[in-house]
Amino acid sequence: MKHTFLLIAILFFFSCGKDKVVLLPEISHSEITEILDVSPAYLFYDETQKDSVELNRKNLIVTTNWLVNVDKRLTLKQAIPHITFLQEKKRNSSHKNENAKNYFTCNDISRKNLGFIEFTDVFYHVESSSDYFNKNSNLKPSESSIGINVDFNNSITIITPDSDPFIIQTNKENVINDLKKVIPNTKTVYLNFNSALTFQDYISLKSLILSLENKSIHISNNEFIY
Secondary structure (H helix, E strand, O other): OHHHHHHHHHHHHHHHHOOOOOOOOEEOOOOEOOOOOEEEEEEEEOOOOOOOEEEEOOOOOOOOEEEEEEOOOOEHHHHHHHHHHHHHHHHOOOOOOOOOOEEEEEEEOOOOEEEEEEOOOOEEEOOOHHHHHHHOHHHOOOOOOEEEEEOOOOOEEEEOOOOOOOEEEEOOOOHHHHHHHHHHHOOEEEEEEOOOOEHHHHHHHHHHHHOOOOOOOEEEEEEEEO
16 A cells, blocks of 8 residues: 555645646546556646647656656547657657556545556557458457447447447446347457547547456457547
8 A cells, every 4th residue: 555655745845846737637547556666657737738748758767657647638539649758758769668567647536546457568550440441351340249339528429239229329328238138149349549539538438348347248459540
């Protein structure tokens, strides 16, 4: 527990010292509650400037676990290029530690403390999954896969090629129940997010859907931002 409070103190000190704050995205539950041997990066939001985003990575150490603190007000269009940049820096480093992971730092409201979502092996594609697979015919998903599209107004579409109905329209409140109706026949889930969504929208939906992952259900490491 002392390590968790230390992380909070570091974030608070940095914010005050530089007169900047990061509003962490909120999640209702996190399986990961403590991480040791860490170094932080920050993605700041500037409400006084349109489309303003600032990455501070000067405290990152490549051999440690990275805690990426993304302001929840940023859109995916703003945040994802910087997140991808950080991933590539670590993946391509000659000094990297294969056991070191990458995590998004979140505010776990159920525990009133920090929670973390790992994204080490996630590959972000700036296009929809349908466009991606149309261009890469050798990588087409199986008929037992499912596509989830989250639009900018949080309207959610579930596409299930081997189920009836083929398309299910839902929302954040009902998406888990709707997924459970079709998920027994599903092996891989592909996530698509509108680039106008905020990082809070993204983390909220992703944490919900990750809660369904088990031995028979795999959430694809390929995520699509369109």
